[in-house]
Amino acid sequence: MMKNYVKDRYELAAQTLSKKLERRNFEVIICQDLEAAKKSALRMIASDKTVGFGGSITVEKSGLIEALYQRGQQMIDREKTETPEERHRVMKQALTADYFLTSINGISEDGQLVNVDSVGNRVAALTYGPDKVLAFVSMRKVYGDVETTLEMVRKNTAPLNAHRLGLEKTPCIKKGNCGDCLQPECICNTIVITRRSMVKNRLAIFLLLEDVGL
Numbered sequence: 150m151m152k153n154y155v156k157d158r159y160e161l162a163a164q165t166l167s168k169k170l171e172r173r174n175f176e177v178i179i180c181q182d183l184e185a186a187k188k189s190a191l192r193m194i195a196s197d198k199t200v201g202f203g204g205s206i207t208v209e210k211s212g213l214i215e216a217l218y219q220r221g222q223q224m225i226d227r228e229k230t231e232t233p234e235e236r237h238r239v240m241k242q243a244l245t246a247d248y249f250l251t252s253i254n255g256i257s258e259d260g261q262l263v264n265v266d267s268v269g270n271r272v273a274a275l276t277y278g279p280d281k282v283l284a285f286v287s288m289r290k291v292y293g294d295v296e297t298t299l300e301m302v303r304k305n306t307a308p309l310n311a312h313r314l315g316l317e318k319t320p321c322i323k324k325g326n327c328g329d330c331l332q333p334e335c336i337c338n339t340i341v342i343t344r345r346s347m348v349k350n351r352l353a354i355f356l357l358l359e360d361v362g363l
């Protein structure tokens with residue numbers, strides 16, 4: 150059987166990175182795949198607490214949201230709203246959930262987290278509010294130093310997200326590359342670097358040894 154070099158490389162890199170992340174007060178869970186991440190997140194979340202989520206196709210793809218619904222978890226879900234006003238209210242409510250589920254756009258090799266956000270609710274929850282944040286991220290998103298990570302997130306992930314959302318007036322859709330735009334449709338409104346967590350283990354990072362997410 151052919152050796153899985155990518156997974157082997159990711160596994161060693163994840164062990165090295167986890168030490169850097171833990172020094173910054175982040176909790177680290179190394180997961181073979183999304184299924185393992187889902188199972189371990191389900192164990193971590195107390196069943197009588199509220200859960201908010203947003204801005205992560207990786208979390209959605211894992212099936213974690215459905216599994217939480219199935220076990221009767223109290224979910225704060227903006228997708229279940231019917232009007233823009235109600236959606237806004239639920240998004241604000243998610244900022245005070247007991248747990249918040251999301252992902253991270255990029256991690257530097259020294260363990261800093263880079264996120265670009267449109268509305269800002271995802272980076273708000275990541276920074277302050279929910280007692281515990283669970284973030285899923287593939288080892289593919291570990292790019293190098295913090296400048297390189299920021300550049301990769303802005304030049305690669307953000308344009309891909311704009312394409313996914315079909316934001317046709319943005320330069321990244323018209324030309325394929327980020328044009329550092331200030332368009333009304335721009336999704337790159339807030340760029341956040343999380344160097345360290347003040348509260349130890351508030352932010353749990355699930356490092357995935359497979360290629361998932363944008």
Ligand code: SF4
Nearest residue numbers: 307321327328330337
């Ligand atoms: S062109 Fe605008 S929306 Fe597209 S990636 Fe760049 S800053 Fe973001």
